[in-house]
Amino acid sequence: MHPLDEATLLSASDPAGLRGRTSDAYWNFGGPFGGVTAATLLRSVLDHGERQGDPCSATVNFTAAVARGSFEVDVRAVRTGRSVQHWYAELRQGDVVAANATIICARRNTTWSHQAARPPAAPDPGGITPMATDGRNEFVRQFEFRFVEGALELQPSFDGEPRSARSCLWLNNAVPRSWDFVGLMTFCDLFFGRIYHVKRTLFPIATVSMTAYFHVDGEGLAALGTCPLLGVADANVFHAGIFDQSAQLWSPDGRLLATTTQLVTWRD
Amino acid sequence: MHPLDEATLLSASDPAGLRGRTSDAYWNFGGPFGGVTAATLLRSVLDHGERQGDPCSATVNFTAAVARGSFEVDVRAVRTGRSVQHWYAELRQGDVVAANATIICARRNTTWSHQAARPPAAPDPGGITPMATDGRNEFVRQFEFRFVEGALELQPSFDGEPRSARSCLWLNNAVPRSWDFVGLMTFCDLFFGRIYHVKRTLFPIATVSMTAYFHVDGEGLAALGTCPLLGVADANVFHAGIFDQSAQLWSPDGRLLATTTQLVTWRD
Numbered sequence: 001m002h003p004l005d006e007a008t009l010l011s012a013s014d015p016a017g018l019r020g021r022t023s024d025a026y027w028n029f030g031g032p033f034g035g036v037t038a039a040t041l042l043r044s045v046l047d048h049g050e051r052q053g054d055p056c057s058a059t060v061n062f063t064a065a066v067a068r069g070s071f072e073v074d075v076r077a078v079r080t081g082r083s084v085q086h087w088y089a090e091l092r093q094g095d096v097v098a099a100n101a102t103i104i105c106a107r108r109n110t111t112w113s114h115q116a117a118r119p120p121a122a123p124d125p126g127g128i129t130p131m132a133t134d135g136r137n138e139f140v141r142q143f144e145f146r147f148v149e150g151a152l153e154l155q156p157s158f159d160g161e162p163r164s165a166r167s168c169l170w171l172n173n174a175v176p177r178s179w180d181f182v183g184l185m186t187f188c189d190l191f192f193g194r195i196y197h198v199k200r201t202l203f204p205i206a207t208v209s210m211t212a213y214f215h216v217d218g219e220g221l222a223a224l225g226t227c228p229l230l231g232v233a234d235a236n237v238f239h240a241g242i243f244d245q246s247a248q249l250w251s252p253d254g255r256l257l258a259t260t261t262q263l264v265t266w267r268d
Numbered sequence: 269m270h271p272l273d274e275a276t277l278l279s280a281s282d283p284a285g286l287r288g289r290t291s292d293a294y295w296n297f298g299g300p301f302g303g304v305t306a307a308t309l310l311r312s313v314l315d316h317g318e319r320q321g322d323p324c325s326a327t328v329n330f331t332a333a334v335a336r337g338s339f340e341v342d343v344r345a346v347r348t349g350r351s352v353q354h355w356y357a358e359l360r361q362g363d364v365v366a367a368n369a370t371i372i373c374a375r376r377n378t379t380w381s382h383q384a385a386r387p388p389a390a391p392d393p394g395g396i397t398p399m400a401t402d403g404r405n406e407f408v409r410q411f412e413f414r415f416v417e418g419a420l421e422l423q424p425s426f427d428g429e430p431r432s433a434r435s436c437l438w439l440n441n442a443v444p445r446s447w448d449f450v451g452l453m454t455f456c457d458l459f460f461g462r463i464y465h466v467k468r469t470l471f472p473i474a475t476v477s478m479t480a481y482f483h484v485d486g487e488g489l490a491a492l493g494t495c496p497l498l499g500v501a502d503a504n505v506f507h508a509g510i511f512d513q514s515a516q517l518w519s520p521d522g523r524l525l526a527t528t529t530q531l532v533t534w535r536d
Contacts, residue, residue, distance in 0.1 A: 056510055057477045057531045059327040061370050063347035063354040078358075078365050079331035083509075084476055084533065086331040088356075088368065090346075097346050100356065102329050102370060104476055104531070108508035111536055114466060116433045117504040165384045198382060208352055208372055209325045211479045213512050213531050215505040236385035236516070237483040237524050240376035241351075242324055244481050244527055246514075248504070256505050259512055261529055263325045263372070263481050265352065268379055 002177045003142060004186060007032075008040045010047060010073060018044055018073040020091075022066060026139040031066045033139035034207050035189030039182045041089045041101040044075040046181060052085045053107035054218050055181050059211040060101040067093055083107045108217060119254040122148045125170035125228045133174075143190060146170040146228070152192055158199040165194040165235035165245070172228040179224040181214065187229060187249055188212040188260035194235035194245040195266055203268055208242075210262035216255070227252050241265055270445045271410060272454060275300075276308045278315060278341060286312055286341040288359075290334060294407040299334045301407035302475050303457030309357045309369040310453045312343040320353045321375035322486050323449050327479040328369040335361055351375045376485060387522040390416045393438035393496045401442075411458060414438040414496070420460055426467040433462040433503035433513070440496040447492040449482065455497060455517055456480040456528035462503035462513045463534055471536055476510075478530035484523070495520050509533055 001009075007023030020040055026033045038060040045051055075089040084106045091099040128146035150167030171190055177183055193205045233247040242265050249258040269277075275291030288308055294301040306328040313319055343357040352374045359367040396414035418435030439458055445451055461473045501515040510533050517526040 057329075059370060059477070059479060061325075061346075061354055061372065064349065078329075078368055081332065086329055086365075086368070086476075097354075100346055100354070100370060102327060102368060102477070104329065106476070106510060106533065108510060109535075110508055112506065113508065114430045114506040115504070116430070116462075116466065116502070116506070162382045162384070194384075198384065208354075208374070209327070209370070209479075211327060211477075211529065213529070215507050215510075215512070217508070234384070236383070236527055238380065238382040238384070239483050240378055240381065240485070242374060242376060242483075244483070246527075259504055259514075259529070261479065261481070261527070265374070267377075 002175060004036070004173065004177060004182065007036050008043045008182055010040065010044055013072060018075070019070060020073060021070045022068050024138060026142060028137050028139050029204065034062055034210070035186040037062065037066060037091065037099050038189055038210060039185040041073065041091060041099060042103060042185045043182055044073045044089050045087045045103045045105065048075060050077055051105055052080065053083070053105040055103055056106045056214050057104040058101060058185060059209065060099060061209045062099050062207050064096050064098045066098045071098065115256055117248070117256050119230065119250045120168050120232050122168060122230055128170065142174050144172045144174055150197055152196060153200055154202060155200045158201050162198045163200060165198050167191065167197060167233050169231055170228040171231050176226040178226055179221045180218065181221065184214060184221065184249065184258050185212055188247065188258055191231060191233035191245065191247045193264055194233065195238060195243055198238065203266065205264050205266040207262050207264050210260060212258055212260040214258050216257045224251055229257065241267065270443060272304070272441065272445060272450065275304050276311045276450055278308065278312055281340060286343070287338060288341060289338045290336050292406060294410060296405050296407050297472065302330055303454040305330065305334060305359065305367050306457055306478060307450045307453040309341065309359060309367060310371060311450055312341045312357050313355045313371045313373065314449060316343060318345055319373055320348065321351070321373040323371055324374045324482050325372040326369060326453060327477065328367060329477045330367050330475050332364050332366045334366045339366065383524055385524050387498065387518045388436050388500050390436060390498055396438065410442050412440045412442055418465055420464060421468055422470060423468045426469050430466045431468060433466050435459065435465060435501045437499050438496040439499050444494040446494055447489045448486065449489065452482060452489060452517065452526050453480055456515065456526055459499060459501035459513065459515045461532055462501065463506060463511055466506065471534065473532050473534040475530050475532050478528060480526055480528040482526050484525045492519055497525065509535065
């Protein structure tokens, strides 16, 4: 089983909930990598017998630190319409809700398509050396990062001059894995905190909420196989301990697969 | 009382919920303008006695059509941390959940600020004639739209050539109203469906989910008085009956107040 499938595995628990377990393979500073927590909540919907259609939108809120060990997930359909279905999920450890999510699935009809956004120019990933991941947090070592632009450059301290928040890079799993929504959700959170790029220093940050929109159906995703995705990330505002970041995930042939935003808190 | 305050008014109902009523003044095609529904859910948190800090993030899902008349809102704190508080709210009519929301409030600390995004160039709003709103849906007439770029131009039918999805415009309330989070949330949904700009035709669309991030605190908002805001909206992908759109709201002196995204379904 791929480490990501193991990390997001949910089994039925009594009476009606689901049970999962944090994965050491995707450990971050003080808890599991948020992308895997988000993918676990998405999976509670994907695996649900009453799901209709593919996910098109997911908002995941990181409400408390997730401790190493087991957790429970409760998921319910809030509303099932003719073509759109709304879900609400909570991940709990004891009495504490550590994450919650609203997730939307839709049966898409097949009409007109138009991609207004244009893919960034980028050389083939084969010619780019992956970022060294030795000594990094565990989860980083589960992925490959091939920077086209805006690599993570660190200094001993912030020199007072904000650098660009933008990065463009090829991303993939270190152990090849075929694309599905669990993978796509995980990768929506795979962009380093933009404040690290702007200040060129590392310090504690925490995503409080992330939203992902999926612009592809399950069949289109599966057709990608295990290819790398091209990611672009940027930020708008860093203010009083909170910043936003946004990102896009592109297929190698220039199709926009997902757009995502998140809000992050920092202390310095 | 300003029409927007009346439209978003909630009163305590028995036993523990809140009760509101749709406003004819903000009627859209087949229900209330989504921006007002979103602002109503936000208000259920703003008015709550246990709220800590100002809202920084709100995701509102439009789960079913809202019928003309009364509705109930249930709101609960999912988790209160040291500086961040997570809320979940549902708007119901009878047994049907018509909208739900996850809303995050935060006590911001006062450290470093940096605005990476740059405001668009735009002439003063005073020299731009507002879009005519006669004969439009009721809610449109509650606002002023002064287009700098990408005005809504309509043709009898789509001519097969997609136009730009981007608009830049000054926005304000038709009846002046001081800025607060209820107003800012409402305006996050005030950008016409990007598909109307791209296809230059009108047809039924429905927002299924919107997310707004607020980059300003209540004091900073109040200091703006009743000035117009500069809005920029765009879209990335129109595919199989679903498209995304994103927007920014700027103060006249170039401060980014809010960023927002939404996912919209259409039938053609």
